[in-house]
Amino acid sequence: MNLSRWSAVQARLGLAPGRRSLHRHLMWWLLMPQLVLWIAAAFVTYSVAARYANLAIDRSLYQSSRALAQQVKPIDNGLLIDLPKAAQAILETDPDDRVYYMVSTPPGQFILGNNTLPPPPPIPNLELDRPYFYDGLVDGVPVRVAALYLAYGDQSSPQHMLVQLAKSRASREELARQILIDTVLPLSGLILLMSLIVWGGIRAGLAPLARLQAVVEDRAPNDLAPIELEAAPQEVRALAQAVNSLLAQVQESVSTQRRFISNAAHQLRTPLAGLKSQVELALAEAQDPALRTQLQRVHESATRAAHLVGQLLVLARAEPESAAALGRRRFDLDRLVREVTAEQVPRALQAGVDLGVEDRDAQPLPVLGNPLLIRELLLNLIDNAVRYAGRGASVTVLTRAVHGQAEVVVEDDGPGLPAEAGPDAHQRVFERFVRASQDGHGCGLGLAIVKEIVERHAGHVHLEPVQPHGLRAVVRLPMATD
Structure with missing residues (x-):
């Protein structure tokens, strides 16, 4: 097998480097020797069984050939055959395991029995009264033959008599097969039991890796806290320590960057x-009108820069370390939504937008979080809706409880996201400095701040279109339990 073909076999079995499973790899190298040993044991068992079956049949044939030779008695220069019909019937009675016999005087003078028995192979140093065994065919049936050369006659004219007794190999093969089955079945059970033990041992040995995988998968993308696996084996602990070292370096780099942004924004x-x-x-x-136009542009740029700096500060506060330092408490989300919406009504009126809260039965929506960050979240959602809905549009804010979660919906009937933004625009706008529209004076951080704050509170946010036109922002936060 060449190298490319072996690589293809490895890839098919999942053992190719870079894509193989460690569990499957260990199972392969532990079970493959067991399979080879099982095949070798079966072959050796069958060979030994066949050899001992041959010995048993050869001994039986030898005894029978001696008994048959005793029925042929030399008298004067002839032979007296004393083989009753009953004895012949006994020798030939079993059709599945027939016994064939022949008595002859070499070189080929047939005396008694079945003259189709194959002759014995050439014997260099022939010994009388010693059995010779060989395999042959009688009417297409494989047989085991015992040949016994005997001497008769007087010393002046010595002669040889050949007694051949053959038996089909069905009984030998059946005996060998039965021995093989009686041996291989228990051996197969032991191999299966050992495979289950090996499988359980591999699973138990690799369990710390599975726990490490679960710990890493359950983390938020920006959770850089050290991994704790004190009860794991030394090899897994070494891996966890290496990952912790890398996480510490990344955390230091990210913290340095965040401090720089925060300090720069403050300055x-x-x-x-x-x-x-x-x-x-x-x-x-x-x-001067021209001077006023230039000053107006400078004022817009300064306003936009101040807005960007403010959002950078909010984003810095929404980071895990800053959010943890701000602390959390239980508060009513519905009441906070109504307060923030009321504060933004003057700005909405100035922009020509009808802003309001949908009337419903007032029900408290208790959540556990940081009210300052949630306020920034609501301000950004309402600001985005007012900014991009356009003059004459309506913006509606509502709150409700949905399946144990507090839901805040900010919906407008403006143009929504432009078609040229692409089919994935509803997800991309939550990335930093991504703007789906060039209208307005935003900097692409508002929805990124919303997403960051929602994730800090184990919630979810998404955008969805409104028919026939408009956009709806939906925020879900876990409700606080008593």
Whole structure:
């Protein structure tokens, strides 16, 4: 088998490097020797059984041939055959395990029996009164033949008599087969039991790896806490320690980046606020239309930059370390939604948007989280809806309990996401600095902040289109239990 063919076999069995299962690999190398040993044991058992069956049949044939020779008695220069019909019937009675006999005087003078028995092979040093055994065919039936050469006559004219007794090999093969079955069946049971023990041992040995996999899979993408596997074997602990070392390096790098963004945003807030104030004063005093246009553009840029800095600060607070430092408490989400919506009504009126909360039976929606972060979440959702719905649109906010979760829905009847944004735009807009539309003055961080805060609270957020036009943002947070 060449190398490429062996590689194909390995790939088919799942043993190719890079794609093989460790469990399957260990099972393969532990069970394959057992299978080879089982086949070898079966072959050796059958060979030994056949040899001992041959010995038993040869001994029986020898005894029978001696008994038959005793029935042929030399007298003077002839032979007296004393073989009753009953004895002949006994020799030839079993059709499945027939016994054939022949008495002759070499070289080929037939005296008694079946003259179709095959002659014995050439014997270099012939010994009288010693049995010779060989295999042959009688009427197409394989037989085992015993040949016995005897001397008769006087010393002046010695002669030889050949007594042949043959028996079909059916009894020998049946005996060997029965011995093989009686041996292989218990051996197969032991092999099966050993395979189950090996399988259980491999599963128990690889269980720490499965636990490590479960620990890693259950983590959030930004959870860089160390992995704890103190009860695992040394090899798995070494792997976990290597992963922990890598996680620590990544956490240090991410923390450094976050601190830089937070510090830079803090440092930028004051000069940007001062720049906006100076531009507003200049706008109030400027009389030249061209100068006012340029100052208006500077003011819009400063406003946009201040908005970006504010969102960067919110995003920094939404990170795991900052969110954990802010703490959590139980509060009523429905009441917070109504407060935030009421605060945004003046801005919505200024933008020509009808903003309101859907009337329903007021029911508290207790959640466990950080009210400041949830407030930022709601502000970003409402701000996005007001900003992109367009003048004359309506924005409706509602809250409800759905299957043990608190749900907040912000729905507008604006244009929705543009078709050129692509079919996956509803998912991509939650990425940082991704904007589905170039309208407005956003920077692509609002929905990224929403997603970050929702994930910090073990919730879920998604966007869905509204027919015939519009967009709906749905946020689900776990309700607090008593």
